[in-house]
Amino acid sequence: MQNGNLKVIVDDQEFEFTPAQIEAIRGQDPEAVLLENVLYRGQTQKVSDRTYKTEADGLTYTVKIRNRWDEILDKLDMRKSGSQKQTQLKAPMPGLVLKISVQEGQEVSENESALILEAMKMENILKISQACVIKKIRVKEGEAVEKGQVLLELE
Template sequence: MSNAYKLTVNGGNAFDVTEEGLSQLDAISTGPAHYHILKGNKPYKAAVTHADFLAKQYTVTVNNNSYTVDIATALDQLIKAMGFEVGASKQVNEIKAPIPGLILEINVTVGQEVKENDNLLILEAMKMENTFQSPRAGIIKSIAVSKGDAVDKGQLLIEFE
């Protein structure tokens, strides 16, 4: 793999950049995340105002104009060309009972907005109470069980919009 990057600015314009090209850039750090850049004898003030290192996305302000920059390495580009997305994860839209048990408590209602890790319900199985937490932020679309219901393994409990 080469040390080449594809920079996508504001979701549209794409630029191919190499580490060698970046090293030839006339830029001086003027403070934390602030830079003075000369390009073609024209000065620019730049600042990195937001950085999401894991998503490889940055917001850069140049002469008071903000730009969102996505950075993709050669490996990222190859993975995308193969039909995969880097960092993509499966969206959980429903919660099913992992084991048979009895619904002791339901802590949400249909239409309620929940955050990740909010308590949804408690299932008693084999004399143990199992608390189910929300795997993601979202809105409760339906609740397929009621307090006191006996459920089977794999039975739908809660569905997200």
């Protein structure tokens, strides 16, 4: 995917759009989309960050919008997908643990910051992918870690 382009996934079918194409399909009506000279009208509900449910012509579609950062995170394996509960937080790359923001036994929410990992002179905030309890912290601040090393155990 090129810079600035968006990948749109509609019920598991992928489409890629340039910014100019996105601008061209926007209609004057916020509940309408103009695509290949056909006007589609419907209702859209936001489900989560960049995920929507759209109803048009009596059919319901799940629409996910992805940018190049989403693709990079997937390539670096920095996100867990699927419905399996995450039981460990692993280092996505080698680095240095700068700060641990959680404690053992602490209940944490989805997307809550767990720790900061410095890699290639950049600070990367590692977040928890779902609500859980911190079972065990396996590293200390200032410790160097390798890619795939378990940082936290979750329950």
